[in-house]
Amino acid sequence: MRRFVLIAVPYLWLVALFLIPFVIVLKIALSDVALARPPYLPQLDITGGWDSIRTFFSELDFENFWFLTTDDLYWKAYLSSLQIALFSTTLTLLVGYPIAYGMARAAPEWRPTLLMLVILPFWTSFLIRVYAWMGILSNEGLLNQFLLWLGVINEPLTILNTNAAVYIGIVYTYLPFMILPIYSALERMDDSLLEAAEDLGCSRLSAFWLVTIPLSKNGIIAGCFLVFIPVIGEFVIPSLLGGSGTLMIGKVLWEEFFSNRDWPVASAVAVILLLILVIPIILFQRNEQKQREAEG
């Protein structure tokens, strides 16, 4: 009995507040937009008996999904989200790997402090960390003032409200997610392997390519997924740092819902976004599982 209660309470909570909401999203994605409250049709009316339930189901259709394919805003937004996520994941890897490598090579008594310094920004508000770049990247911002002072440029660069600012924001906010798994892979590495490679005639660089990189592969894969998956649905970064030319699906969904008040289309956008995410999520879980099996 006690076991039953223990299982039932969190189970029912998640069914009520996680699973059922999804069914509702799916249902509204199949409905039509209407000038009503709530603004979609048909409404399910159980009091009408079987007939009304049958007519309810017959009125659902895939019209909104067709609409998403006809208006090129949507597939462009999906593609551009994927492209931005891919490019910024690569950038984050290039920035994060040397930091993780340096941390793993630092003296052991320094490592806990360095680790804390990487985790600390993660506890600070995401919104504030994105906002901090607005003042730096604007036309009269510190970066432009600095570059003008150096004499590298003659007139301020437009960085804020472009995709470049979005990339900077993503690399900055998601960097800890990349550093931590790579660091934990590198820290476990046995250094005698590198020495063996060098004894056998490898140069330092080729020992790095042939030994260090393959051994940190799982960390790299985990880090990339931890950045890539959430970036696809990102909303805050493109809306604060990006411009009107920055197309990301999270922003489109937000505007579809709050500005256009088209709930059925917003729901259809959400359903497709979820279908796109299922693939990287399954790949990520396979990688995690492989790693767990390899460890024990």
Add this chain to the structure above:
Amino acid sequence: MTRFSWFNATALTLGFAFLYMPMIILVIYSFNASKLVTVWAGFSTQWYGELLRNEEFLSAAWVTLKVAVMSSTIATVLGTMAAYVLVRAGRFSGRTLFSGMIYAPLVMPEVITGLSLLLLFIGIGLDRGVLTIVLAHTTFSMCYVSVVVSSRLVSFDKSLEEAALDLGCSPFEAFRLVTLPIIAPAVISGWLLAFTLSLDDLVIASFTTGPSATTLPIKIFSAVRLGVSPEINALSTIMIGIVTVGVITASLITKQAAVRQAREERMAERPA
């Protein structure tokens, strides 16, 4: 190994400069006398004063704190239960669905979570406000809590619990007297994680709130959409300060606890 070369030193210096410079600049400019946030016009604390007189920010901060305390506390209870079920309850029908529902919210885009919860609240006719934000935050943060707690539960010796049961404890007593003290650090860090997730959340709160409840992130977002403002710099500085003090204190406490535990274990091993 100690191959600490100039390359590593440069990577670390540049890396940490990149991570910390923006926040340091933000803190410095919060003490700027000028309304123009990019021109330095001398030291001043006027923006802090204006912030403290701004009723809207204060009431938003109060709402945020209330939501965070309530949702992280409920999430810790539910998340610990869920972790216990995942690790200890063995097989039961619907277990795959259960673990799926625990892990899915961790990777779910916030816009989808927010949208789906809002549609649920409208569907059942629940008035949107503090209650709905608490429900929403509890749901996604309980999953984080259960991941943190279950990783601790997996690593701890089940025979301790069984010994307590053999010695006549009821299952609940065994949990309270044996399991809970051992997993307490994970439960506390789960609570802290849930608390910060709630404090930080903009997207889900924006979807699930009504006109009666505005949280601090919603307020900040609508203010900074129009551009940089010195009041927000001051507010950010206060928040960064609180987090820094909190994280450093927490890490010192865990370090001390680890040292104490190591000492006790050494004492226990020493022959009497």
